[in-house]
Amino acid sequence: MxxxxxxxxxxxxxxxxxxxxxxxxxxxxxxxxxxxxxxxxxxxxxxxxxxxxxxxxxxxxxxxxxxxxxxxxxxxxxxxxxxxxxxxxxxxxxxxxxxxxxxxxxxxxxxxxxxxxxxxxxxxxxxxxxxxxxxxxxxxxxxxxxxxxxxxxxxxxxxxxxxxxxxxxxxxxxxxxxxxxxxxxxxxxxxxxxxxxxxxxxxxxxxxxxxTSSISNTYNVNKFDMVDAFKRVADYFKAFPFEGTSEISELLLNRELTENYFYNLKTCLNGTAGMDVRRLLQDIDARYPGLPQEMRPIIREYRGDDRQLALQIRAFLISPSLYGALIVIDRNWVQFKHKLKTVMGRKEIKV
CATH class of the missing domain: 3.90.550.10 (Spore Coat Polysaccharide Biosynthesis Protein SpsA; Chain A)
Structure with missing residues (x-):
């Protein structure tokens, strides 16, 4: 072997x-x-x-x-x-x-x-x-x-x-x-x-x-290639069905697609200081015509168990700018916790 x-x-x-x-x-x-x-x-x-x-x-x-x-x-x-x-x-x-x-x-x-x-x-x-x-x-x-x-x-x-x-x-x-x-x-x-x-x-x-320099952590609109990748998987499942095909395809094209889509939105916004969510959506639409509009009904039907994402989705559907504000708050909170942990660690060393 x-x-x-x-x-x-x-x-x-x-x-x-x-x-x-x-x-x-x-x-x-x-x-x-x-x-x-x-x-x-x-x-x-x-x-x-x-x-x-x-x-x-x-x-x-x-x-x-x-x-x-x-x-x-x-x-x-x-x-x-x-x-x-x-x-x-x-x-x-x-x-x-x-x-x-x-x-x-x-x-x-x-x-x-x-x-x-x-x-x-x-x-x-x-x-x-x-x-x-x-x-x-x-x-x-x-x-x-x-x-x-x-x-x-x-x-x-x-x-x-x-x-x-x-x-x-x-x-x-x-x-x-x-x-x-x-x-x-x-x-x-x-x-x-x-x-x-x-x-x-x-x-x-x-x-x-x-x-931190990988595609997952930078502003790169091409990362939304994953939408077509998931669609190709669903088409493949139809061509070569197996036990449980329909259930898995539904989860793939709803929960997994939505979670990956929002993960990419978040990493794009965090990857460039001052990036506005509406500008990001315009860039996505320019690269993948009609994709932001296509995703809205899919997002609306999200049935995953990620409560934080569910809250972000509600904000996004009300206003993408509101969603963008939540991402900024979340990013600032994470940075604050990191700084606090660093400061506390230094104090412990001094003692």
């Missing part, structure tokens, strides 16, 4: 070493790493090349391409992969020393289509923000989707799931190129809907770095 680890990189020269260090530390050595430099303008390629040259024990392919986005880079890596299982990591993430061993031991005899595990959100100093784990399970992909959408007992991130390579190839599952947000969820949900067997293990084995 062998594993291919596909890593797209774009202007991540600071993060190449930590990632490759975590790969060099693997207790099981039967894996290959495929690094795709997606047209970086910094020294990402050169740094990776130098590290790999110093560690020939690491089986690696270093591929340089013109900038085409993370989805195209992942597809390039998948095409170059030769392992039985494929794992996709981002260039600023890293993994536990026992990850490859865990993949091997849980797929050797069972040979599931999909294997997933727990993960941690971490800061740049590697301190943990939160762990996401779930109970061990051995089920179908459709049951795993129910655990994600209905029971909310399972969370999966791009770097916490491995796919049988032949399963992806036989079902024609690829990343949607030129989609900059939501492409990872689209890929995972499509794969789960076709998986005959999906195994989940509770161990935390990968680490998702939360960078």
């Amino acid at each position: 062998s594993v291919s680890i596909v890593v797209p990189m774009y202007n991540l020269e600071r993060y190449v070493a930590p990632l490759l260090d975590s790969l060099l530390d693997q207790s099981e050595k039967r894996f290959e790493v495929i690094i795709i430099d997606d047209g970086s303008t910094d020294r990402t390629y050169e740094v990776a090349e130098a590290i790999l040259a110093r560690h020939p024990i690491l089986r690696a392919k270093l591929i340089r391409t013109a900038n085409a986005g993370v989805s195209a880079a992942r597809n390039t890596g998948l095409a170059a992969a030769g392992g039985d299982y494929v794992l996709f990591l981002d260039g600023d993430d890293y993994i536990a020393s026992g990850l490859v061993q865990a993949i091997e031991s849980n797929t050797w005899s069972a040979a599931p289509d999909i294997l997933c595990w727990g993960y941690s959100l971490v800061r740049e100093d590697k301190s943990t923000i939160v762990n996401f784990t779930s109970a061990a399970s051995d089920t179908t992909g459709s049951e795993a989707l129910k655990n994600i959408f209905v029971h909310k007992s399972l969370r999966i991130w791009t770097g916490s799931i491995a796919f049988k390579r032949t399963f992806l190839l036989e079902n024609g599952i690829r990343y949607t190129e030129r989609c900059v947000n939501g492409e990872d969820q689209e890929f995972i949900y499509k794969a789960l809907s076709r998986a005959s067997r999906a195994i989940s293990i509770p161990d935390v084995l990968s680490f998702y770095l939360q960078r």
Whole structure:
């Protein structure tokens, strides 16, 4: 049993070493790493090349391409992969020393289509923000989707799931190129809907770095690509139905779509000082004609259990400016708590 680890990189020269260090530390050595430099303008390629040259024990392919986005880079890596299982990591993430061993031991005899595990959100100093784990399970992909959408007992991130390579190839599952947000969820949900067997293990084995400069924390209207990504998933479910399709599709196109839409509104507003919500909506409408109007009836029917979001939705439907004011209040409160915590910490040190 062998594993291919596909890593797209774009202007991540600071993060190449930590990632490759975590790969060099693997207790099981039967894996290959495929690094795709997606047209970086910094020294990402050169740094990776130098590290790999110093560690020939690491089986690696270093591929340089013109900038085409993370989805195209992942597809390039998948095409170059030769392992039985494929794992996709981002260039600023890293993994536990026992990850490859865990993949091997849980797929050797069972040979599931999909294997997933727990993960941690971490800061740049590697301190943990939160762990996401779930109970061990051995089920179908459709049951795993129910655990994600209905029971909310399972969370999966791009770097916490491995796919049988032949399963992806036989079902024609690829990343949607030129989609900059939501492409990872689209890929995972499509794969789960076709998986005959999906195994989940509770161990935390990968680490998702939360960078303030990432697309998730900046003003980037393209992040609303996720709306079309979710629609493509729903269309895929219709084309390849499974038990529970209608319930999961309804949750996807209402609760999940609304929560992701408002998360992106919030991060855009917080990503640029003084950004007005009406200007943001105009920018969204210019990039995706009619989307703000299309989302209003969906938002109005939100049936999730996030009370804070429900309050923000009511404010938004009354007046987007009122919603914007709530976001400013929330941001200022978070900043105040952070400053207070810092001051109190200094006082404790002095005492």
